[in-house]
Amino acid sequence: MVRFIRKGNLKLKCKECHKSHSFEGRDLVFDPYGKTEKEDGTERKYLCTNDFFCSCDTKLKCEILITEYPEGKIADINYETKNAEVTEKCSISIISL
Numbered sequence: 001m002v003r004f005i006r007k008g009n010l011k012l013k014c015k016e017c018h019k020s021h022s023f024e025g026r027d028l029v030f031d032p033y034g035k036t037e038k039e040d041g042t043e044r045k046y047l048c049t050n051d052f053f054c055s056c057d058t059k060l061k062c063e064i065l066i067t068e069y070p071e072g073k074i075a076d077i078n079y080e081t082k083n084a085e086v087t088e089k090c091s092i093s094i095i096s097l
């Protein structure tokens, strides 16, 4: 069992109207997103999906995918966006419970 410590803010900019949107890192929710048994243990993935409408009616989407491998270590953090640009990333660290 792990928990993610999120610090700072996630900032997204609308690609249509360039408006900035800010989210508290600690409000981001990561849900388990599958696991794979590998040589050195279990690789687990966690996904945070954030989608909302900008004031210009464009639907913005930001997905953050964390790969935990081996257990208790963050191997990768991948950001994927739609109609948005990530201008600031929150810092994410992991603690094992």
Ligand SMILES: [Zn+2]
Binding pocket: 014, 015, 016, 017, 018, 019, 054, 055, 056, 057, 058
């Ligand atoms: Zn916009």
